[in-house]
Amino acid sequence: MDEIIRKLIRKYKTSCPFELAQALGIHIRYNDLGASTKGLYYRKLRRRFIVIHNQLSPEWQRFVCAHELGHDRLHKGISRFFLEEHSYFAPGKFELQANRFAIRLLTSGTTIEHGESIQDYCLRNGIPPEMQHFFPSLWQ
Structure with a gap:
């Protein structure tokens, strides 16, 4: 994952x-995705799309974009619907990987400064x- 980033x-x-x-070449769209969905990634006719819930704060929109970009880079050709309906893989594993990808991408090139808390580092x-x-297990 680190090498991809x-x-x-x-x-x-x-x-x-x-x-x-x-x-x-990934198209970004904004739409009302309801209360429980922050974003999604899908492919249609060889075109790739990230859809971000339009009611999210800019901070969350940025994180969701990074998360969905993680799906594009790490989980090529995998459909969540297919996984839920037709296999034994837990979709949670892929969501965890996409969250880790997002955090690593967004923190790339920065380090925790001396005396800085995880909360302040995240905020920065x-x-x-x-x-x-996700930070305690992020670097495992």
Whole structure:
């Protein structure tokens, strides 16, 4: 995962998930996805799309874009519906991987400063507070 992120940043000279998605030819759309869905990634006729819930804060929109970009890079050709209905794989594993991808992308090139808390580090890097619980296991 770290190598994928390094290559993306080196090739496109940015860690911004919106700029990376554009450079990769992924179309970003905003729509009302309801109360429980923050975003989704799908392919249709060889075109790739990230759909972000339009009621999210800019911080969450950025995180969701990075998360869905993680699905594009890590889970090519895998449909969540297919996994839920036709296999023994737990979709939660892929969501966890996409969250880790998002956090690693958004924190790339930064380190926790001396005396800085995880909460302050997340805030400085635009990671929503709800995602901080991934930090203890993030680097495993």
